[in-house]
Amino acid sequence: MFVYFLLEDMSSEVLIDSLMAKLQYKHLDVFYRCRSFKGLGGFTKQNTVKETRTGKLLNDLSTYLRGFNKSLQYQPEAAVFVVLDNDDKDPVAFRAELEQVALNNDITIDHVFCIAVEEMEAWLLGDREALLQAYPTAKAQKLKDYEQDSICGTWEVLADIVYPKGIKQFKKDFPTFMEVGQKKSEWAKQIGQYMDPERNISASFQFFWKELKKRAVS
DSSP: OEEEEEESSHHHHHHHHHHHHHHHHHOTTOEEEEEEOSSOOOOOSSOOHHHHOSSOHHHHHHHHHHHHHHHSTTOTTEEEEEEEEOTTSOHHHHHHHHHHHHHHTTOOSOEEEEEESSOTHHHHHTOHHHHHHHOTTSOHHHHHHOOTTOSSOHHHHHHHHHSTTHHHHHHHHSOSHHHHHHHHHHHHHHHHTTOOGGGOOOHHHHHHHHHHHHHHOO
8 A cells, every 4th residue: 555645734744744653553464655734725626836936735735636547547556635624614615626726637537535523633632642641731621621622722722721821822832833833843753753543532533534444445
């Protein structure tokens, strides 16, 4: 089995590395590669070069899918997993838009759109035992109050839980987009190492994990 992951950002790649190590432990013939982008971007309208060479996942999606459709068509055990956040979009409508991109480009290879609801940090919050192992001083009550896969500003919720001084001070201490991205990668690495995918209570994570396992054992 070979999986090529298209990921929204670097923190997603950090988490994927941890999860794939767990999968490879059970299925040694599973191989993968990642391509992380510089954010989500937006769907293109005319597919011009200016629109599709941005380094943003949605902008470049058609180009990458067409490329994989050619390069992977003779590898029956290969699949492309597109992993991204829905942010505040309706996940059902968003998935339909993604599937339409594949349809418009005549994509015939195995592909899966995995939408983290609301953000990738929801998958980290979905394994509360792993979070507390990674951050023993995390705020347990705030973790308990979090409603899984809710639209609530998920990364801010996670920051508020694990950062000792809370979200307000976090934003003062790490004011730039780059600094926040680095902290997201740190959370993904620290929590990811303890994650047990089978106990994760995020429904969007379980969709991702089941689709991945299904191909690993086929």
